[in-house]
Every structure is written in structure tokens, then in C-alpha cells.
Amino acid sequence: MSAPLPASSSPFTRAVVSSMRKLYPESLADKSFDNTGLLLEAPFNPRRRQKNSVLLTVDLTKAVADEAIKRRDSVVVAYHPIIFRGLKSLTLNDSQQQSLLRLAQEGISVYSPHTAVDSTPGGMGDWLCDVVTGSTSPSSTFSPQKIEKSSSQKYSHPTYPTPPSSVSTSSSPVPHTRSTIIPSPSPVPEGFESAGMGRLVTFSTPQPLTSVVDRIAQGVGLPGGIPIAIPQSASVDNMQIRTVGVCPGSGSGVLVKGTGGNLPDLLFTGELSHHEALAVIERGSAVVALAHSNTERGYLRAVMREKLEESLKKEWETERDQGLKALEESAKEAGAGLVNGLDEAYRDSECEVGVSDADRDPFGIMVRIG
Template identity: 40%
Template sequence: MSALLKAVCRSMERIAPLRLAEKWDNVGLLLESPVVHSGRNKVLLTIDLTPAVLEESLRERVSVIVAYHPPIFRPLQTLTLSNPLQASLLKCVAEGISIYSPHTSLDSVWGGVNDWLGEGVLGSASVQAGKIESLVGDKIGPDGETKGAEGRLVTLSEPITMSDLESRIKQHLGLERIQVGYGTDAGRHGVISTIAICAGSGGSMLVGKKADVYFTGEMAHHEVLASIASGTNVVLCGHTNTERGYLPVLAAWLNEEFQTQETDGDLKGVDVVISQADKHPLLLV
């Protein structure tokens, strides 16, 4: 394993311990290329490993891709160039690019994706704006310490209207439009105090939890219907739109980890960059 890849694995484990990932997830070092190019010290952060992101990685002479979503999720029965995903993996191997995925471990860790979403909901840097706590339960490590938890529940110090919440979410995620389902006749004028949060696809985690609003990327149709029927408002922003804005936070965290580690000459000048080709796959037209 190259010195850079070792540093990435070590740093990501410190940032988002893999034990915090959901049992169904596939996280960690997913692809280790045997090809090592000296002088290539660039790490690319992306949500998805799409063909466009792969081409960007080749142009930028990247050595390691930290892909939030695992490009290898289910067992692979073949590795052929006829399958786009498998072709991308094979090209990475050939070009000396390794792949690491943190996924739900980065969601759960304190200071991770779900906390970032919660900060956007609070709409203020002030502690008085409200509190963010675990939605499902803390994850206790073997040392007895809590490093993270599933989901988040934001409790606002002062109630706001749904219209205000919508504005906060749009501003935080940089979106012009979001999908909203109102669980009460008051609609946008309804007053809310609690917001349950899950990045990505949150229906299975959120439905049934006590909150005024469910805030996630996407939910199944019947999950939306059940939530609205129970009087809970639903805010959907697009799966990766609830995740991509966190990449600058991760980049800063990863750079900090690199700086605090003892590094040899091979690790000097590591460049952590955020993919410009990574985008939400669906457009509003």
C-alpha cells in the first residue's frame, strides 16, 4: 500500500470510524490499485464515481478517490468493460487510482453529514438557536465512548413557520426548489419546532419518529403518504443534494488530519480537491 493511501485510510478512520456504518453498508478501502505513480499526491472527494468523475480523476492525475457512496455495494459476479461501473473500476486499477468510501459512517459521526444538515436547519451559529441530538440512539464504541449516532433530531429554541424552514434549507443546500408535503392544513404557515433528519434516503429511519418535519433527500411514495397522513410535514431535496455540500467540510477535516500526522517525504504536498464533475443526476426542467 502506498504511503498516501495508508494516510487516507488512517485519516478517514479517525474522521469517521468504520464501526459507525450501518450493518448493510459497504465502507472502507474498496479498491486498492497495485500501480503506484511517484509524485502523484492528489486526493479527490466526490459523492459518486460516475464516468465524468473518472475522466476528471484521470485528467487531474489523482491517486485516491474518496467516494462517499460505495461504487462496490453488492457482490460483483463479473468485472468486464461492458458494464459502465465495472469499466470505471477496471480503469482505476489500471491507472493507479484507489477508492475509499465512508458513506454511513460519515453520516453518523459527530460533526458529520447529518450534523451539517442540522446546522443548516438551525439557521444560526448561536447555541441559543436550538439543539441537535441523536434521533435513533448513540453508537457506543468498545472504549465506552460515543463517536456518533443514527439520524438527528433538531429542537428549535423558538418555533418557526414551515416557510422559514424551507428558506433555511434552500439557502444551506444552495437549491432554488425543494419538494414539500404538508401534514397539516396550515401548510407553509404552519408552526414547527422539531425536525428529524437523515441524509440521502431517510424514509426507513424517519417514518414513525416523533417530529413536526421529516427532512431528507428522498422517500418512497407510500412513506411520504403515511407521514403526511400522520400530520408530519415532509421536505425532500434530492438524494445527493443533502450530501454534496458537506464535501468542503470533509476536505478541511482531511487536510487537518494530514497536517497533524507524522509524514515522510512521500506525503509532502498532498492536495485534497473536490470533484467539479460530480453532480446530482436529476434536473428540474
Template identity: 45%
Template sequence: MSSKRAVKTIVSSIQKLYPRALADSSWDNTGLLLECPLDTEPEKEKLNVLLTIDLTTSVVDEAIRNNSGVVMAYHPFIFRGLKSITQSDSQQRSLLRLARAGISVYCPHTAVDAAVGGVNDFLIDVVSLGKENEASREVCQPVDGVQGQEGAGMGRVVRLKEPITFSELLKRVKTGLGLKHVQVALTEKHENPEAKISSVAVCAGSGASVLRGVDADVHFTGELGHHEALGLIENGTSAIVCGHSNTERGYLKTFQTLLTKELKNQHDGEVEVIISQTDKDPLEIV
């Protein structure tokens, strides 16, 4: 539980790092989606934030158990208008439980995707192992006009100073995201694991629409349809597909570091930002 002042501090800190103006408002639903602060304003208050990709029942249990004041759920759990809120729907039950517990929920989603230093820059770092190894880093779909976010936008393309083998690229992706297995769609030239890669396009989550038509040796994303994968191969581009939220979850450590620092700058008191231990991608490769 958090006071209105605490919720405001947490929300303003998240929005300073990831301005809502960066989000794709044509379809995305970002911002403070559940607001239920305490009526009182304690003189001394701990700011307690739980970070997750998806707001599942187990994450709600965790938030209540940890006495979180705000949950930062990367994916919005409300997309369309609600005509009723009942116990018959699992997400609505979670909403009611959080409201009763006085826990607010903020969802930044595509604002984090587009931000400079956000999730897509994180994925490029996984590929290149640092800007010193890059000839260039470009945005696929720029988002302009947001102060302090010059160079923001959806998707990224990196061109490496020194080409690497496809097997090395796979190793970097698995290590950077903490995965044992990924899916690949290989062109004939990349069926040789020693084939060289000099350019990689990335987009967290479901990246097919953002990366459509982007010229790169490999497209690296979380989710790709059957015909989209075929289309890439037919046009000479291979793909690495890791599972939708697996391309996003690794960024939570960076989010944790940045948000903790910003909250400590704004709040004269104790701050705790933790990452959910139960949040995980619903699909597994076995």
C-alpha cells in the same frame, strides 16, 4: 497515483474522522474498495485526494486528469459480489480504468452519516443556523461504543428555542444546500407558509426508515416514497425532500476542511484535497 504509504496515510486519516465501526455493516459496504498503489515509495510525495458523492464516468475522467491518488466516493460503488469484471458494464469499466491509472477508492458512506459532526449534524446546522438556537439536538438511532464518537448515530432531531415559519425553514434548506427547488409534502396546518415550526427531524439520503415514528413537525430528507409521504401527512408531519445526494453533497466542503487538516498533521509534504466539479444528483426538478 499514490504509493502504498500514501494510500495508508489517506485511509487512516479518513477512518480517524469517520471510524468504520460507525457504519451500518448489516447492509453497507464501506472501506477501501479499490486498492492499487504504486510499487515504489517516493521520498517526497504529494497527497492528492478527490472527493465525490458518486463515482460516475465523469468523476473517473476527473480523477485521472487530476492525477489523483485516492478518490473518496461517499456512496460505495461495489455492493454485491462480482463474478466477473468486464468492459460491458459502465461501473466495471470505471473500476478497470482506475486500477490501470493506479487510483484507489475509499467509500465511508454511513460512517459519515453517523459521525459526530458528520453529514446529519451538518443538516441540523442548516436548519438551526447554530447550536445557540437549539433547545436540544438528539440522535434518532444511536451508535454506541466507538471511542471519541459519543453521541453518534443515524438521523437527528432538533428542537428550536424559537419557532420559525415554514417559509423560513424552506429558505434555510435551499440556501444551505444550494438548491433552487425542493419538494414538500404539507399537512393542512403547514399549507400556510407562516405556520410555525419548532422541531425538525433530518436524515441524509433515503431517510424514511431511520425517521419512521420520529416525532417532529417536519421530516427533512433526500428521498421519500409516495406512501411514506402520505403516511407522514396523515399523521400530522410535513416533509421536505431535496433529492438523495443533494442532502449529502453540501457536506463535502466540511469533509475537505477536516481531511486536509488531518492529512497535514500526518504527512510532511504537499497535500491537496479537492471536490469533484462534475459530481451531481442524477435527478433535476425543472
């Protein structure tokens, strides 16, 4: 009888974690409040292997956990950390802990990059810049959701933005420059010199607010409505936008406080408080706040899926080569065959990254149609 393997995550999981750390270095996350990295390391059981696949999501909900279990993924990459503070227990009474325990039981690990993705050049902040400047455009097959009447007879069922399954680089983005609002503190990893929180887009010539809003709607998935705040003395038809501050999620700390009082013409984020929004429009600027995660979710399909899959294929090939060589050396020394079925895991060249279909912002839009 062969000796049991020491407790560890699967080889494929280690390749996923390595790829994520190279693409979105954990040192770029805001550790003053954030909790990033490998939050759940599920023990590897080579006799009941998961698929070599990753599921991307913004939030790890029960529905997403069910999806990952059904798909037999090895790793869930959840942009928002499901563990923010220290835990004194792990029980089935707490819905989030229940999801973690179920995933661990199935051998599925959880990695959360959060603000490392916000800060990284080419990350979520730069994707929002691409959205407002028209640097990317949805695939031609992208169409708005069909609005269906609910049992109320006057309002539709809630609708949620559906990010396009693919995007293409626009040949004619609006001319602009962009800069980082709050640069990451030194030292930053080589190649990530422009890292930091928030981005400021400066158009070469002022843009109609309505044009910017149209580009936002296209980029995030044609939501049923655009929450917008404008000064009471203005109208959307006459406002011109020269500068746009963008920040995914909750943007007040970056766009209001981080700009040193020099507000951009438009603040584009997920949410601001009531009083913060009032203060912004009283000073002549506008706000587009789409609900927290609607400024984040589209990045998973538009950018992260492809970047991670490309990096992971290389990382997994290296991990496989090294693992098989190590196993063969161990087998020679022990005078036995490869052990515990681990060789099967290393021989599996499959590698897939998917995006959750169950993930969505808690808030939808009910449209009056009756």
C-alpha cells in the same frame, strides 16, 4: 538490478485511509447493508507516481473517474460505495466496473465511508442540523445559477444545486437542542459517544416553515425548487415547526421507523417513498425531500474537505518520517542507495484535498420560462 517492490498501495494512499478511519471510524457504519472502507487498492508504481491529492465525491461516475485521472489524484473518496454486493467478475461491459478498472490502471485507489459519515458526531447528520438552524451561512460570494433557456423554448436547461465553496459559522443560530435518533450500538470509539443515525433538532420556540425552508435552500446550494409535502389542511405560511428530524439520503428507516411513531413536525431528507410521504402528512407533519444526494453533497465542501486536509497533513508527515527512516536503515544494511524511487515518494511533502466539479445528483430541475 534491484528487487521489485511487493504489491501495495502508495504511502500517500495509506495516509489517506488512516486519516479517514480516524475521522469517520468504520465501526460506526451500518454494516447490516453498507459496504465501507478501502474498496479499490491500486498497486503503487513509484516510476509513475500520482499526485499527493484526494478527490472527494458523493458518487463515483464515469465523469468523476475522468476528472480524477485528469487531475492525477492518488485517491478518490466516494461517499457512496461503488461496490455494494459481491462481484463474480470485473469487466469493461459494466459501466461502474469500467470506472474501477480504469482507476486501478492509473494507480488511483477508492475509499468509501458512507454511513460512517452519517453517524459520526460532526458528520453529515450534524451538518444538516447546522443548515436548518442557521448555524452556518454561505460565503458572501455565493449566488444562484443563471437559468438558461433550452431548445424547447418553454423550459430551461436542467439546473443543479451548487454548494457554496465555503461557509462561515453564524454568530446567531436559532436556539435549539439536538439529539441522536438511533444511537450507534456499543461499544463506540472514545470521543464518538453521541454517534448514531439521524438527528432531531428541537427549537426553543417554534419556527415558521418558510424560514426553515429558506435556510435549507441557502445551505444546500439554492436549488431551482424545493420539493415539499404538507398536510392538505395546512399552508406553508401558517405551519410552525418545533422539531425537525434530519437524515441524509434515504431517510425513511430513520425518520419514520426510527422515531417510534413520534414524528417530528418536519422531516428533512433526500427521499421518501410516495406512500411514506402520504402517511407523514396525514399525521400532520411536513416533508422536505431534495433528491437523494442533494442532502449530502454540500457536506464535502462545507466540512469534509477541510477536516480531511488538516488530518491528512499530520498523517502524511508521520508516514513520510517513518518511511524515510525505514528506507535509510534498509539501505545501510544492504550497502546500497535508496531503492526503486520510493524515496522520491516519501520526500514529496505536497498534500491536497479537492472536491469534484463533475459530481451531481442525477435529477435536475427544468424551470418553465416560456
